[in-house]
Amino acid sequence: MAVTDRPTRTAGALAAMARAVVPVLSVVLAIIAIWYGASVMMNRAWTLDQIQRQNLEMTPSQIIADAMTQERPVLPPPHQVAAEIWNTTVGEPVMRERRGQMQGNPRNLIFHAYHTLWPTILGFMIGTGLGILLAIGIVHSRAMDLSVMPWAIASQTIPILAIAPIIVVVVANLPVLNTAVDQGWISDDTKLLVPKALISAYLSFFPVVVGMVAGLRSPNAMDLDLMRTYSASRAQMLWKLRLPASVPFLFTSLKVSIAAALVGTIVAELPTGARFGLGARLLTGSYYGQTIQIWSALFMAAICAAALVMILGALEKIVLRRMGVRP
Template sequence: MNIPLAAPGAGAGRSGRVGLWLRGVADKALPVLAVVAAIFVIWYAAAVWMNSQWTLDQAARAGQEVTFSEIVADTLTQDRPKLPAPHQVAVELYDTVIDKEITSRRSLVFHAWITLSATLLGFGFGTVLGILLAVGIVHNRAMDMSVMPWAIASQTIPILAIAPMIIVVLNSVGVQGLVPKAIISAYLSFFPVVVGMVSGLRSPQGMQMDLLRTYNASTAEVFWKLRLPASMPYLFASLKVGIAASLVGAIVGELPTGAVRGLGARLLSGSYYGQTVQIWSALIMAAVCAALLVGIVGAVQKIVLKRMGMSA
């Protein structure tokens, strides 16, 4: 795997830089592609295996014999398969993402946007509140000792279980739509941000704090010029955790009210009516959203840390 740079054929026929780049890509991408390809193969095999029972039952009822190739052909095209084949999900995704107007209720983009807007709103709230609380914790000893153990302990309890209650209670006092889901997203992203930000704001070393003290810097100056910049890597690490948790919160928040819009609602209605293809496409869409959100945070992190001269 690790061919020395000067090995024969190391950059054969290309400039050194391009050859090196190509080899780096091949070294990284090839194994990932192989694994992804393996996943697809397993998926197809599982689809044939899991759906074949239904095909055989149908054939037995009709009193027909089916050959193996007929079984395979049938299992990959069923309407309500136990496990839809990848291409069925792809067709459904194409139908609901590209073909439909994005304002239509049948469009997956529409549902994804409903969920995403709740996610982003909640993530914003949770992050701001988390940072504020972390600032308080770092500057106030009593607050640190009171709140911090609870913030850490909250990571060990399944707070997602409160989601249905929040939705229904807010519904009964007349708050509906985006806000209840956003609140769930907010509290799921809140704790990772608090915990990460506290360790970030505490990350400056004694030497650096001493230097600012010799400059006679005020607490505010120490905060703006040392603590806050030093906390950025920690902040982004917890933002990545937080935004993924926010999305999960928004999706789960759509379950209990039997909402009709949003990715969670698509999952729920799919499971009520046995529309497996719909469940899978909603699931893929949720995965794409999660990857997109985490990717955006990662990109912002890269830019910010680079501008601050902190990228490793």
């Protein structure tokens, strides 16, 4: 009986996998098809212009082929972006020897991603810690609820492109950091890490505040009354009731926060004059009109964001399983 049921279970598993994969694959193929169509429509203008200028004769298939193989296209087709990502990751070493020392290779996208991820994670940790502390204060203090929460909301209405240069200038003139650089305790690249992490934290703390406030307030009145009948203190109610109840809300907000932190780091790399990082890669590509380089950096940023969110999702499953939550 067990042997007979095995093919049935296998077929059921394959059918379930197909139901999960086919919709996603269909959407991806549709996006790629639209992307190719848009690439041909936007890139063929240059080809048609060259035909008119040089009195050339080209068939429609040749025009389409030329539109998808231009060196600096308006909209790079998917295969050019994929080839650029492959050539700048697998095709280039992460480290190379220079002046007798092993140094990072600026031609490698993984090297640039590393320089973006490090301040992203640091800023994310700062923003998460600040957001949790503010949420606890808002839930337990009406004065903070009426004063801090509106300011936290108002802070997100300031364009990050406007505040990033201000943070960079202020941090660059901090005597502590300047002294550390002069004494050789830290390098200039490490000094640039501070404003990037602060801007990343600025964007990442707000989702954590909102999610944690909702999570800390999620226990119903009966649960709170039960804790009071046990003569639980506010600290005990926070530790034993409010914080466990807020864990699902926390991880949901953390997934939004980590993506915002990555965006903040990339934006911060633009006015800091950073030589390395995905933001610097985007800026270099825009200076020299290298649209394929720009799109490859954008896709690498998306890959990094997806990887960070997946890590948080795996951590969420582990934590919730340890807490006894069953899917």
